[in-house]
Each structure stands twice: as structure tokens, then as C-alpha cells.
Amino acid sequence: MKLYYNPRSRAAITRWMLDECGAAYDLVPIDFEKREHKAPEFLKINPAGKLPALVDGEAKLFENAAICLYLADKFPEARLAPPIGSPQRGRYLSLMVYSTSQLEPAMGDHLMKVETTPQRGWTNFETAMDVVEGELGGGPYLFGDWFTAADVMIGSMFIWKRLWGGPPGRPKLEAYVDRLMARPHMKIFK
Numbered sequence: 001m002k003l004y005y006n007p008r009s010r011a012a013i014t015r016w017m018l019d020e021c022g023a024a025y026d027l028v029p030i031d032f033e034k035r036e037h038k039a040p041e042f043l044k045i046n047p048a049g050k051l052p053a054l055v056d057g058e059a060k061l062f063e064n065a066a067i068c069l070y071l072a073d074k075f076p077e078a079r080l081a082p083p084i085g086s087p088q089r090g091r092y093l094s095l096m097v098y099s100t101s102q103l104e105p106a107m108g109d110h111l112m113k114v115e116t117t118p119q120r121g122w123t124n125f126e127t128a129m130d131v132v133e134g135e136l137g138g139g140p141y142l143f144g145d146w147f148t149a150a151d152v153m154i155g156s157m158f159i160w161k162r163l164w165g166g167p168p169g170r171p172k173l174e175a176y177v178d179r180l181m182a183r184p185h186m187k188i189f190k
């Protein structure tokens with residue numbers, strides 16, 4: 001597999017996921033300054049011209065949530081996803097999509113100090129944090145003791161927020177970030 005990569009990008013999330021899977025992969029550096037992510041060859045892999053992008057043989061993938069879903073299913077031995085047919089699968093899929101469709105834009109609004117209007121399709125960040133705290137329950141992860149790809153996707157958002165700077169957030173979510181950052185494969189933005 002080839003991960004098109006820049007350490008200062010969301011491709012760090014994919015790299016973390018690949019390492020949690022125990023996958024073998026090569027990094028293909030992409031230089032944003034040189035606009036390599038807009039080059040015709042790269043657009044054949046990700047037509048949106050963004051990182052991350054992953055190539056696995058004939059398969060070309062973009063969007064972190066899709067890539068993490070793909071990897072979790074490709075490496076079942078890593079036990080990073082409830083299998084198809086298991087009762088937890090629906091909640092897992094929902095959390096994976098929630099991470100990019102609601103949590104990420106809500107956090108983006110918050111960090112950029114932009115008002116969140118419900119017509120856009122996502123909630124404000126306070127509500128998103130309520131949702132994640134509720135889903136975490138007693139933790140330590142979103143599925144109790146079981147670390148899954150949903151923790152990679154949802155947790156990455158809060159890791160990113162911490163790295164962005166600013167005052168610490170809610171204690172329960174900060175403790176979650178501490179646990180995630182202590183994982184041996186956590187290279188995100190390091």
C-alpha cells in the first residue's frame with residue numbers, strides 16, 4: 001500500500017490507523033508548497049486534490065473515514081471494527097461518519113469562531129462534545145475497553161484540537177486524548 005502523505009495534514013490520521021492495523025505501507029511525500037496534491041497524476045487518485053489518499057493495488061481511496069473503514073475491514077485480525085452482522089456494527093458506522101460529517105465541521109466552526117447554523121447539517125461544538133462524552137460513557141474508549149477505528153477518527157479530532165493550542169477542553173475529553181496519545185502507534189503530527 002502507498003499512503004500519500006504530508007506530516008502536517010490529516011494523512012497523519014491514516015498513518016496512525018495503518019500502524020494500529022500492523023499494515024506494511026510506503027509513504028509517498030506530497031509537497032503542498034509545490035502543489036503536488038493538485039498535479040494531474042495525483043488527481044487520478046484523489047479527484048478532490050487533498051490528503052490523505054491511499055492506493056492498495058487497484059484500489060484508490062480518499063477521505064479518512066472511508067480509508068479507516070476500508071483498513072479496519074481489510075485487517076480483521078487487528079480487531080479495530082465490529083464485524084458485519086454484529087450488533088455493534090451500526091453504532092460503529094454511525095460514529096465513523098459522525099466524525100467527519102458533524103464533529104469535524106462543528107470543531108472547525110468553533111476554532112475559527114464561526115457561528116454554526118443548523119441548516120448546514122451539523123450541530124454546534126458544545127452539542128458535538130455532549131454527544132462524544134455520552135458515547136464515551138465510562139470509557140476508556142468508545143466501545144468500552146475495546147479500541148476501534150472510531151477512536152482513531154473521533155479521537156483524532158480532539159488530538160488535533162489540543163495540538164492547535166488554546167485552553168484545555170472538558171476534563172473527560174482531555175483524559176481521552178491523554179489515553180490515545182499514550183498509545184504506542186500514535187504518531188499523529190509528531
Ligand SMILES: N[C@@H](CCC(=O)N[C@@H](CS)C(=O)NCC(=O)O)C(=O)O
Nearest residue numbers: 009010049050051052062063064065
Ligand atoms: N475530509 C477530508 C479532508 C481532507 C483535507 O482537507 N486535507 C487537507 C490537509 S489536512 C488538504 O489536503 N488540503 C489541501 C488543499 O485542500 O488544497 C478527509 O478527512 O480526508
